[in-house]
Amino acid sequence: MSRARRRCSWPVEDFVGPKARKGGKAKTCECECGEEVTSRFRPGHDQRLAGQLIRKALAGGRSGTATRRRITALGWDGKLAKSEAKMAKGQAMMS
Numbered sequence: 744m745s746r747a748r749r750r751c752s753w754p755v756e757d758f759v760g761p762k763a764r765k766g767g768k769a770k771t772c773e774c775e776c777g778e779e780v781t782s783r784f785r786p787g788h789d790q791r792l793a794g795q796l797i798r799k800a801l802a803g804g805r806s807g808t809a810t811r812r813r814i815t816a817l818g819w820d821g822k823l824a825k826s827e828a829k830m831a832k833g834q835a836m837m838s
């Protein structure tokens with residue numbers, strides 16, 4: 744290591760490189776569409792998946808329970824609670 748000729752030796756690529764390089768492994772969208780992503784989802788796919796899962800969870804039954812677990816795993820409990828509240832309100836208005 745030559746301390747005398749110290750120049751900016753930061754590996755620049757680490758800063759300007761695409762996020763996909765992080766970890767070096769391509770990830771696929773968590774909605775299971777199979778598309779490669781740099782974060783958890785393709786833009787908009789989280790919304791779509793959340794909508795599908797919440798509808799399923801609210802429908803109840805055995806798959807509803809499993810779906811609720813998945814929603815929790817994804818960290819979307821808040822979204823589900825909001826939809827539940829909205830649905831309860833809607834039903835109250837209809838009756």
Ligand SMILES: [Zn+2]
Pocket residue numbers: 772773774775776777778784785788
């Ligand atoms: Zn997707």
